[in-house]
Amino acid sequence: MFKAHLANPSLLRRLFIRYVFIILTLTIIVGALVSRQTTENTLQEIHHSLFIRAQFLAELAKPALQQAAQDTGTIQKTVVELGKKTQSRLTLISQDGTVLADSQQSPLSMDNHANRQEIVDAAEKGIATTRRFSQTLSQEMVYLALQVRSQGKVVGYVRVSLPLTMIDKQLAQLRLAILLSALVSAFVALILGFYFVKRFSSPLTKITAVADAISKGDYSKRIITEQKDEIGLLAKAFNRMAENSQQRLTEMETERNRLAMIFTGMVEGVIYVNKQQQIIHINQAAAHMLNISTITSIKQPLAELIKITEITSAVEDAIAQQDVVKTQVQRQGNSDNIEVIDIYAAALNNDQGESVGAVVVLNDISELAYLERVRRDFVANASHELKTPITAIRGLTETILDDLLMPEEIRLRFIEKIKTQSIRLSGLVTDLMSISRLEANQSEPTFEAINLTKTLKQAMLNASNSAQEKNISISSQLGNSKMIIRGDQQEINQLIDNLIDNAIKYTPAAGNINISLIAHENQAKITVKDTGIGISHAEQQRIFERFYRIDKARSRELGGTGLGLSIVKNIVEKHHGSITVESTKGHGSSFSVVLPLS
Ligand code: ADP
Numbered sequence: 123m124f125k126a127h128l129a130n131p132s133l134l135r136r137l138f139i140r141y142v143f144i145i146l147t148l149t150i151i152v153g154a155l156v157s158r159q160t161t162e163n164t165l166q167e168i169h170h171s172l173f174i175r176a177q178f179l180a181e182l183a184k185p186a187l188q189q190a191a192q193d194t195g196t197i198q199k200t201v202v203e204l205g206k207k208t209q210s211r212l213t214l215i216s217q218d219g220t221v222l223a224d225s226q227q228s229p230l231s232m233d234n235h236a237n238r239q240e241i242v243d244a245a246e247k248g249i250a251t252t253r254r255f256s257q258t259l260s261q262e263m264v265y266l267a268l269q270v271r272s273q274g275k276v277v278g279y280v281r282v283s284l285p286l287t288m289i290d291k292q293l294a295q296l297r298l299a300i301l302l303s304a305l306v307s308a309f310v311a312l313i314l315g316f317y318f319v320k321r322f323s324s325p326l327t328k329i330t331a332v333a334d335a336i337s338k339g340d341y342s343k344r345i346i347t348e349q350k351d352e353i354g355l356l357a358k359a360f361n362r363m364a365e366n367s368q369q370r371l372t373e374m375e376t377e378r379n380r381l382a383m384i385f386t387g388m389v390e391g392v393i394y395v396n397k398q399q400q401i402i403h404i405n406q407a408a409a410h411m412l413n414i415s416t417i418t419s420i421k422q423p424l425a426e427l428i429k430i431t432e433i434t435s436a437v438e439d440a441i442a443q444q445d446v447v448k449t450q451v452q453r454q455g456n457s458d459n460i461e462v463i464d465i466y467a468a469a470l471n472n473d474q475g476e477s478v479g480a481v482v483v484l485n486d487i488s489e490l491a492y493l494e495r496v497r498r499d500f501v502a503n504a505s506h507e508l509k510t511p512i513t514a515i516r517g518l519t520e521t522i523l524d525d526l527l528m529p530e531e532i533r534l535r536f537i538e539k540i541k542t543q544s545i546r547l548s549g550l551v552t553d554l555m556s557i558s559r560l561e562a563n564q565s566e567p568t569f570e571a572i573n574l575t576k577t578l579k580q581a582m583l584n585a586s587n588s589a590q591e592k593n594i595s596i597s598s599q600l601g602n603s604k605m606i607i608r609g610d611q612q613e614i615n616q617l618i619d620n621l622i623d624n625a626i627k628y629t630p631a632a633g634n635i636n637i638s639l640i641a642h643e644n645q646a647k648i649t650v651k652d653t654g655i656g657i658s659h660a661e662q663q664r665i666f667e668r669f670y671r672i673d674k675a676r677s678r679e680l681g682g683t684g685l686g687l688s689i690v691k692n693i694v695e696k697h698h699g700s701i702t703v704e705s706t707k708g709h710g711s712s713f714s715v716v717l718p719l720s
Pocket of ligand 1: 670681
């Protein structure tokens with residue numbers, strides 16, 4: 123029964139068992155003491171009452187004792203009567219031990235009592251009590267004998283006695299009463315004890331249950347108690363502790379999640395290794411860069427998992443030097459890309475300054491490096507392209523200046539060449555400026571509604587002269603409906619001009635150019651198709667690169683800069699469109715630009 127209620131059965135059962143033991147021991151001790159004391163008091167009272175009766179009898183019997191020979195029959199009657207009234211045996215004994223009267227026996231049948239113990243003692247001390255077997259009544263009796271004196275002389279003895287069975291009966295009743303009250307008290311004490319143990323154990327059971335839940339990670343449980351005592355205070359303290367722990371745990375979890383989020387969201391790869399250079403944490407970016415898993419790499423030795431010596435030696439150096447080590451790794455990536463990763467390894471120390479490992483930060487700068495390469499190539503190409511006409515102009519000018527006697531006709535030819543080179547130079551500068559403007563201004567502040575049909579018609583008109591010069595016909599299917607896009611009119615003009623210009627440039631005389639405009643799924647598709655020299659599949663991949671020309675000399679001769687298509691691509695991308703080319707070498711090309719309709 124207790125087990126169900128007790129928080130800690132062994133503790134509380136022990137407590138209750140001890141309590142039971144104490145209560146029972148105390149009950150036994152107190153019962154025994156009370157019983158002893160009560161017995162003593164009762165015996166004393168019996169003695170006292172025997173004594174009173176004896177005194178009373180002595181007073182009554184004194185005259186009779188003085189004249190022992192008097193009418194013994196009258197005395198005997200009186201004694202018998204008194205004996206009945208006092209419920210005791212009364213005996214009147216003369217000074218020589220002769221029994222003169224007895225309340226329960228005829229004195230004549232009784233022998234001399236001078237040798238009876240109580241009489242012997244009373245003769246000596248004046249009063250005496252004894253307990254012995256009565257030969258007269260054949261039972262255990264208590265006797266009290268009192269010496270009776272008259273005028274300084276002993277005249278006889280009175281003896282009062284009670285059967286011991288009567289006293290024992292009284293005492294037994296008394297003991298039974300004590301035992302019963304002791305048992306009742308013990309029972310009440312046990313019931314109260316059980317009640318208090320239960321009361322004590324119930325909140326402890328709750329506290330234990332909550333503590334158990336907390337130990338299993340459930341911090342939401344609370345102890346509900348109305349108690350105001352120490353247990354109530356303990357429960358409250360426990361609740362506060364659980365609340366604080368929950369709060370702290372939540373804070374820690376939030377902090378951990380925040381850190382994990384930062385770690386996960388970081389563009390830079392982060393690896394944390396312990397002193398033994400085992401991976402303890404690796405974020406998504408690092409795992410992606412190194413082509414490993416964030417989960418299976420945990421606890422793996424860094425050197426075994428990552429075969430990039432730059433990283434492993436950076437970690438080793440950082441731990442050995444207790445410093446930050448910076449290095450870089452370059453490797454061949456997928457396709458033609460070169461992957462460039464900046465590596466920062468920093469030693470980590472704990473609060474005591476002891477080394478605990480290192481953190482590695484990987485920064486993939488491949489794109490930056492690529493852009494840097496493109497920029498360098500661009501500068502080199504642009505310088506080279508600019509240098510060519512400038513050198514030509516300078517050489518021609520110097521020749522003219524040096525040779526004052528140069529025939530007029532040659533000088534004119536030279537000046538014509540200077541003009542061609544300066545036009546080329548101007549075209550180059552214009553294209554470079556276009557690129558720089560397009561790259562600088564990637565936003566769309568100048569976007570306006572553009573009528574594509576109208577724009578294409580105007581472009582065809584602009585190109586008609588140069589087409590006619592080469593006997594190239596331009597046909598078109600522009601449709602009837604208005605096709606409106608949002609964009610920069612000047613840039614869209616440039617885009618279309620460049621495509622038509624290329625088609626005329628790279629189509630031999632008597633060729634044909636077709637320009638079409640169709641709408642498809644909220645998009646406008648402009649196609650410029652020619653019957654020109656065509657572009658091989660391999661070269662189609664590269665013609666949009668800056669300064670890339672399939673045939674440099676031919677392009678130059680035709681006034682090309684190698685920048686036209688890269689400008690076109692740039693404009694298309696700025697207008698959220700796409701450009702594709704379909705061509706077969708020797709069989710013409712078809713450039714298609716798709717732009718979103720407004
Ligand atoms: P360019 O100023 O040399 O024309 P572009 O960037 O406009 O430079 O074109 C790059 C190269 O692509 C050209 O040099 C040419 O070889 C090729 N190309 C462009 N358009 C055509 C076309 N319609 N037909 C054939 N080849 C072309």
